[in-house]
Amino acid sequence: MIVLFALLLVVAALTGHTWVNASRWLRRPTDRPDEVGEPVAVLLPLRDEAARVAGCLRALLAQRGVPGLRVVILDDGSTDGTADVVRAVAGDDPRVTLLTGVAPPPGWLGKPHACWQLATRADPAATALVFVDADVVLAPHAVAAAVTELRAARATLLSPYPRIVVTTAADRLVQPLLQWLWLTFLPLRAMERSPRPSLAAAGGQFLVLDRAGYTAAGGHAAVADKILEDVELARAVKRAGGRIALADGSRLATCRMYDDWRQLRDGYSKSLWASFGHPGAGAAVVALLLLLYTAPPLVTVAALVAGAPGVAAAGLAGYLLGVAGRVLTARATGGRWWPDALAHPVSVVVLGWLTSRSYHLRKQRRLTWRGRPVS
Structure with missing residues (x-):
């Protein structure tokens, strides 16, 4: 019973931390930004994205409030006609430049190399770089709002x-x-203020950088062999003395990451090992998550069967606190919580399985993505 109450307190503290982050420290870019007074380059790496790129590109060309906008696109060895779709959508728009990428040299992974080619070929006058993935669709004010928030946060x-x-x-x-x-x-607050590279997070689907700071950090050349190039780029920025910030971009962009279970499974498997590092660390994190979020509902059921209502009540409280964390997250980031949050213990189990699979495939050197090895 003492152990159960200790778990209950830990889950309560973590859910409280979720609330503090979501309500106080999570940045929320404005819906009505002023016109951006600096040239901006939007950089779009593509590899076999014929089915997705049209919506993404149309949204980029519909951006408002960025008079100096330029869109640079790299076709990274696509075999599905991606470049043809880009030409059909962009037409003769002078703001769009389509590049043909070269294969990554030894020591480089595909995504960092594609982003590096884009950054080095972007208009030298552009002072802000915006990296966008093909599965992202931006709202008309998204680029202006994101660049405005970058400057307001005094971030790199x-x-x-x-x-x-x-x-x-x-x-x-x-x-x-x-x-x-x-x-x-x-x-989140400590992450913004701390110079420690280990305290960093970022999502590469939509990433905004000050160009001078990006260059000082070494750009994507500094993370050439990193599968989590977005997080590692954030760490490189910190090592170079820059600042990073996270924001709720749910009103700026939507992202449909995977079309089916197989894509989702393989997408997470390719990178989860890199999120935790050493297999021992990964096992410890997964075990802790299972203990905190999956054990309480199991204890509740077992206690009810055994006729221990006090233990069952404590287990139920732990389960509901975990669900509350998911509800807070969904409400803060534009997601859905009903009834998805109720399955939070199952979500943690699936995450544990995906993590185990990621380490297993990496050990066997079988991790690939888009036809290229990633480890």
Whole structure:
């Protein structure tokens, strides 16, 4: 019983931390930004994105409040006609430049190399760089709002996290954990103020950088071999003396990351090992999450069967506190909570399985993404 109450207190503290982050420290870019008074380059890396790029590109070309906007697109060895779709959508728009990428040299992974090619080919006059993935659709004011927030935060790197679009059962189980994990476990205020590179987070789907700070940090060349190039870029910025910030980008952008369970499974498997580092650390984190968020409902059921109502009540309280953390996260980031949050213990189990699979495939050197090895 003492152990159960200790777990209850820990879950309560973590959910309280989620509330503090969401209500006090999470940045929320304005819906009505002023016109941006600096040239901005939007950089779009593409590899086999023919089915997605049209919506993304149309949204980029519809941006308002950025008179100096330029869109630079890199076709990174696509075999599905991605470049043809780009040409059809962009037409003769002078703001768009389409580049043909070269294969990554030894020591480089595909995504960092594509981003580096874009950054080095962008208009030298651009003082802000905006990296966007093909699965992201921006609101008309998104670029202006994000650049405005970058300057207001006096940051080198701003990560406005998009609203993740969920449609399948797998989406609803796994995808909300992205925002929940950093809102629950990452002290946002301390992350902004601390110079420690280890205290960093970022999402590469939509990333805004001061160009001078990006260059000083070494750009994507500094994270050439990193599967989590977005987080590692944030750390490189801190090592160079820059500041980073996270923001709720749910009113600025939507992102449909994966089309089906197989894509989601493989997408998470390719990178979860890098999130935790050493396998022992990964095992410890997964064990802790299972203990905190999956054990309480199991204890509740067992206690009810055994006729121990006090223990059952404590277990139920632990379960509901975990659910409350998911509800707070969803409300803060534009996600859905009903009835998805009720399955939070199952979500944690699936995350544990995906993490185990990630380490297993990495050990066997079988991790690939878009036809390229990632480890």
